[in-house]
Amino acid sequence: xxxxxxxxxxxxxxxxxxxxxxxxxxxxxxxxxxxxxxxxxxxxxxxxxxxxxxxxxxxxxxxxxxxxxxxxxxxxxxxxxxxxxxxxxxxxxxxxxxxxxxxxxxxxxxxxxxxxxxxxxxxxxxxxxxxxxxxxxxxxxxxxxxxxxxxxxxxxxxxxxxxxxxxxxxxxxxxxxxxxxxxxxxxxxxxxxxxxxxxxxxxxxxxxxxxxxxxxxxxxxxxxxxxxxxxxxxxxxxxxxxxxxxxxxxxxxxxxxxxxxxxxxxxxxxxxxxxxxxxxxxxxxxxxxxxxxxxxxxxxxxxxxxxxxxxxxxxxxxxxxxxxxxxxxx
Amino acid sequence: xxxxxxxxxxxxxxxxxxxxxxxxxxxxxxxxxxxxxxxxxxxxxxxxxxxxxxxxxxxxxxxxxxxxxxxxxxxxxxxxxxxxxxxxxxxxxxxxxxxxxxxxxxxxxxxxxxxxxxxxxxxxxxxxxxxxxxxxxxxxxxxxxxxxxxxxxxxxxxxxxxxxxxxxxxxxxxxxxxxxxxxxxxxxxxxxxxxxxxxxxxxxxxxxxxxxxxxxxxxxxxxxxxxxxxxxxxxxxxxxxxxxxxxxxxxxxxxxxxxxxxxxxxxxxxxxxxxxxxxxxxxxxxxxxxxxxxxxxxxxxxxxxxxxxxxxxxxxxxxxxxxx
Numbered sequence: 001x002x003x004x005x006x007x008x009x010x011x012x013x014x015x016x017x018x019x020x021x022x023x024x025x026x027x028x029x030x031x032x033x034x035x036x037x038x039x040x041x042x043x044x045x046x047x048x049x050x051x052x053x054x055x056x057x058x059x060x061x062x063x064x065x066x067x068x069x070x071x072x073x074x075x076x077x078x079x080x081x082x083x084x085x086x087x088x089x090x091x092x093x094x095x096x097x098x099x100x101x102x103x104x105x106x107x108x109x110x111x112x113x114x115x116x117x118x119x120x121x122x123x124x125x126x127x128x129x130x131x132x133x134x135x136x137x138x139x140x141x142x143x144x145x146x147x148x149x150x151x152x153x154x155x156x157x158x159x160x161x162x163x164x165x166x167x168x169x170x171x172x173x174x175x176x177x178x179x180x181x182x183x184x185x186x187x188x189x190x191x192x193x194x195x196x197x198x199x200x201x202x203x204x205x206x207x208x209x210x211x212x213x214x215x216x217x218x219x220x221x222x223x224x225x226x227x228x229x230x231x232x233x234x235x236x237x238x239x240x241x242x243x244x245x246x247x248x249x250x251x252x253x254x255x256x257x258x259x260x261x262x263x264x265x266x267x268x269x270x271x272x273x274x275x276x277x278x279x280x281x282x283x284x285x286x287x288x289x290x291x292x293x294x295x296x297x298x299x300x301x302x303x304x305x306x307x308x309x310x311x312x313x314x315x316x317x318x319x320x321x322x323x324x325x326x327x328x329x330x
Numbered sequence: 331x332x333x334x335x336x337x338x339x340x341x342x343x344x345x346x347x348x349x350x351x352x353x354x355x356x357x358x359x360x361x362x363x364x365x366x367x368x369x370x371x372x373x374x375x376x377x378x379x380x381x382x383x384x385x386x387x388x389x390x391x392x393x394x395x396x397x398x399x400x401x402x403x404x405x406x407x408x409x410x411x412x413x414x415x416x417x418x419x420x421x422x423x424x425x426x427x428x429x430x431x432x433x434x435x436x437x438x439x440x441x442x443x444x445x446x447x448x449x450x451x452x453x454x455x456x457x458x459x460x461x462x463x464x465x466x467x468x469x470x471x472x473x474x475x476x477x478x479x480x481x482x483x484x485x486x487x488x489x490x491x492x493x494x495x496x497x498x499x500x501x502x503x504x505x506x507x508x509x510x511x512x513x514x515x516x517x518x519x520x521x522x523x524x525x526x527x528x529x530x531x532x533x534x535x536x537x538x539x540x541x542x543x544x545x546x547x548x549x550x551x552x553x554x555x556x557x558x559x560x561x562x563x564x565x566x567x568x569x570x571x572x573x574x575x576x577x578x579x580x581x582x583x584x585x586x587x588x589x590x591x592x593x594x595x596x597x598x599x600x601x602x603x604x605x606x607x608x609x610x611x612x613x614x615x616x617x618x619x620x621x622x623x624x625x626x627x628x629x630x631x632x633x634x635x636x637x638x639x640x641x642x643x644x645x646x647x648x649x650x651x652x653x654x
Contacts, residue, residue: 056554058546080560087557095555100548105570105646115556150646166556 002029002069003173003206004053009066009076011045011052013277020277022048022061023230030223032173035200035207037217037238039253040227041274046210049227050176053208054087071173089119091174092167094196097183098159102151108135108162109147115169134165138195157188161195168199175200176208181216193220214257218242226250229274229285236310246312248290284315292316338638342631346624350401353623354394357616365614397620406624407617411610416621420603424625426496427591427602429509433522434587438530446537447572450545451564453538462538465531473590477524477597484520491520494599521598525590529583536579541572574645581637585630 011023023045030036038046051057053068055075068075071090075083095101103111112131116122122130128147135143138161151159160180167175177196181189197220200207209221217224218238225235226247234247245251252270254260261267272289275281281288287297296315304311305318312318364377372380381387385396400407406417449458468476485493496517499508508514544550545568553567592604599605603622610618642648 054555056551058551084557084559087555089557093552093555095548095552097548101552103549103553103567103571105574105644106567107646114558114562118556118558118562152647163552 003032003034003071004030005067005069006053007067007069009049009052009068010064011048011057011061012064014060014062015278017278019064021064021230022277023052026066026232028225028232028235030174030206030208033200033204033206034223035197035209035221037221037224038208038210038227039212039214039217039224041212043229043274043277044227045230046212046227047178048230050093050178050208050210053176054091054093055083056087056093085119088115088166088172089170090172091176092170092172094160094163094167094175094177094180096179098156098163099151099183101163102159104151107148107150108154112147112162112166112169115166119170130169131165134168135162137168137199138162138165140165156184157192160184160188160192164192164196164199168203168205171203172205174206174208176210178210179212180209181213182211214242214253226253229280230277231285231313232311233286233313234310236308240308240310244308246307246310246317247286247314248292248316249286252289284313334642338635342635345631346627349627350398350620350624351394353620353627354397355390357620362614401624406621409610409615409618409621411613411615411618416617417625419618420606420621420625423601423603423606425507426600427588427595427604429507429518430521430525430591430594430600430602431584431587432509433518434525434529435584437522437526438533441526442530442533442537443569446534447541447564447569449534450538450541450572453542461534465534468527468531471527473524473528473593474597476527477521477594480520480524481597492517493520496601521594521600524597525587525594528590529587532583533576533580537572537576540575541568544568544571547571570644574641577637577641577644581634584633584637585626588626588629 006029007027009023009026010021012019012021026049028036038049040046048057048061052061052063053075055063055078057063063076066076070086073082073086075086078086102108109128109131112134113124113127116127116130117124132143132147135146140146140158140161146154146158151162154162164180167177175196180196181192184192193216196207199205207221209217211217221238223236224238224241225232226241226249227233228249234241234245234250241250242254245254249270252268255268256270258267270289275285275288281298283296283298283300284290284302287293290297294315300315302313302315302318304313305321307317307321364380368377368380378387385393388396397407404417405415406420408414409416409419412419445461449455449461452458481493484491496508496514499514500511508517550563550568553563558567589604591600591602592607594600595602595605596608603625607619607622609615610622
């Protein structure tokens with residue numbers, strides 16, 4: 001059985017103008033130790049999905065449908081207390097901006113020890129020992145002094161290491177990392193990413209990596225999910241998606257990589273912008289920006305077509321598959 | 331820490347100098363102190379002689395220089411009315427005023443933190459909306475009206491509380507205090523409530539607004555993601571950050587509250603500095619007025635220094651040593 005199984009998850013935000021669906025029909029699985037990349041433009045719903053796994057979406061957002069199975073429990077309808085047992089313990093999170101993630105008025109040690117004490121009966125001294133050991137694991141120099149310092153005394157890269165150390169404190173099964181390197185200096189980004197991969201591998205932790213950096217996804221993850229306007233439009237093994245993207249949107253993203261442009265020419269881009277969630281076009285949400293738009297794209301929401309090991313929500317891909325099958329039969 | 335103190339001390343001296351200059355210079359514009367001091371029968375020639383004797387005819391700077399010289403030795407002049415050193419008269423009334431400010435501060439701290447926090451956590455609840463509504467009324471109604479209303483309901487209609495005075499006092503360590511007698515407390519309640527009524531709504535709203543902002547912050551979200559107890563998130567992670575700006579505002583407001591006691595003390599006939607000040611103004615007792623302004627200025631400077639110290643303790647990003 002998969003470690004985490006999300007089934008037709010729906011998240012909506014109740015606004016005055018009516019409920020807006022931020023996530024629609026999200027289904028995927030995650031195996032133990034597996035690394036999954038969640039890709040998409042800003043506003044595609046990647047972060048909302050990351051937060052909703054721990055039921056951490058802030059009001060007025062809420063999980064309005066679907067199930068999140070983890071360890072025999074449906075996280076979508078656990079009580080507050082049961083959820084607290086999972087958060088930071090079995091599943092932990094790493095946030096985007098380490099400058100904002102750590103509480104400025106508490107020491108590093110306080111913020112680590114409180115997490116340990118929230119999840120198991122442990123003395124202050126024992127918790128401190130574990131905290132120092134975890135700081136060593138993320139290569140914080142002289143952790144014995146660092147632990148008593150405040151966040152503002154540390155650099156951005158160091159702080160993100162500490163956030164990672166907090167994420168690893170309870171030896172979780174899953175870490176959800178929401179753009180963990182976006183706010184960092186480019187030279188530090190690779191370092192932090194390597195560190196995360198190393199630690200996940202060593203401790204057999206599954207990683208959900210939310211990012212818009214396809215390069216990172218291709219290097220780090222085994223599986224990828226491409227999201228658009230609150231829906232998964234393509235998912236499958238990272239290699240297949242990177243090398244042979246099926247959905248026109250994924251292809252567009254791949255083409256937009258700077259490596260794909262001819263030197264001296266403008267970078268490729270997908271024309272237009274993602275529609276606001278209140279105003280998603282009927283049919284395929286991508287149809288106004290798609291180069292291959294057909295009549296049915298504007299009318300009917302595409303279902304998922306299996307292509308290789310991938311699932312793709314695109315009418316064109318579905319038609320191609322159908323044509324292939326008929327030709328096979330003939 | 332020592333560097334911080336020296337820096338603060340230098341600032342305090344400067345501030346006190348400015349306050350003394352301003353308060354001393356207004357005394358010329360308060361009317362003729364001689365009219366109150368002497369009777370109708372005294373002739374103009376005698377009045378002039380008395381003016382010379384008091385030094386009132388000297389140029390301003392000479393008068394001010396004399397004042398500063400005496401002030402540095404702890405002499406702020408002699409009250410015309412009481413015929414005693416003005417500073418002694420003021421300091422004799424200071425405990426009563428501080429008691430009043432203390433009582434009002436207790437009410438403000440005791441109510442504003444829980445109400446502000448509750449209405450930040452549950453902004454949609456009926457209770458929060460009621461608190462916000464009432465606080466608007468509290469801000470809008472002037473303090474003397476609140477005071478008169480309180481006297482009307484609790485003293486006259488219900489007969490629960492005394493309407494004026496300080497009640498029984500006890501002498502402790504040479505200071506008179508009403509905080510040690512039940513009668514003293516019952517006298518303190520209404521004045522303290524009316525004094526608190528202006529600041530309390532401000533603090534509820536300030537704490538609510540700050541707390542709501544802090545609750546949206548990434549570090550509070552991260553605290554939720556760590557699976558901490560709700561109580562710890564609200565009262566440690568969020569409240570400690572909420573209190574930073576509140577402490578700053580609080581420091582300024584304590585001084586303002588001392589100033590507001592003039593109104594409260596007058597309505598309740600509370601024998602404090604504010605009441606004394608108003609009497610002094612009526613009697614054109616200029617040395618007393620000047621002494622009052624300087625004492626209140628000193629209270630401002632002292633409370634603000636203490637607040638800065640507390641702020642430095644709560645906020646680790648502030649280095650008291652004055653590191654650049």
